[in-house]
Amino acid sequence: IIHGNGQDETKKVSVRLATDANHLIFVIEDEGKGFDYNNLPDPTAPENLEKPTGRGVFLMKNLSDMVIFNEAGNQVEIHFKL
Numbered sequence: 001i002i003h004g005n006g007q008d009e010t011k012k013v014s015v016r017l018a019t020d021a022n023h024l025i026f027v028i029e030d031e032g033k034g035f036d037y038n039n040l041p042d043p044t045a046p047e048n049l050e051k052p053t054g055r056g057v058f059l060m061k062n063l064s065d066m067v068i069f070n071e072a073g074n075q076v077e078i079h080f081k082l
Contacts, residue, residue: 004030004074024080034073 005011011031018025041048043055060067066079 001030003035004032006032022082024082026078027075028078029070029075032074034070037069037073 001007001013005013013028013030016027018027037057040057041054043049043051043058048054057067060076060078064078065081066077068077068079069075
């Protein structure tokens with residue numbers, strides 16, 4: 001909402017959930033232009049440790065089983081094994 005839609009209240013964020021016997025999958029998509037998810041600063045680097053932002057993708061990748069972005073970077077699938 002903050003990053004993707006730039007706090008534009010007219011834009012929407014969709015959150016979908018899919019499940020089966022072994023998986024939980026969240027799909028989150030915003031109406032923003034996306035971002036380059038392959039070139040993000042390392043939040044564990046000393047110069048980034050005290051910054052108030054920049055940990056979201058890092059946390060998703062380290063706490064889930066799989067993270068898949070669409071090409072534009074405005075949709076993400078987050079997979080969890082049950």
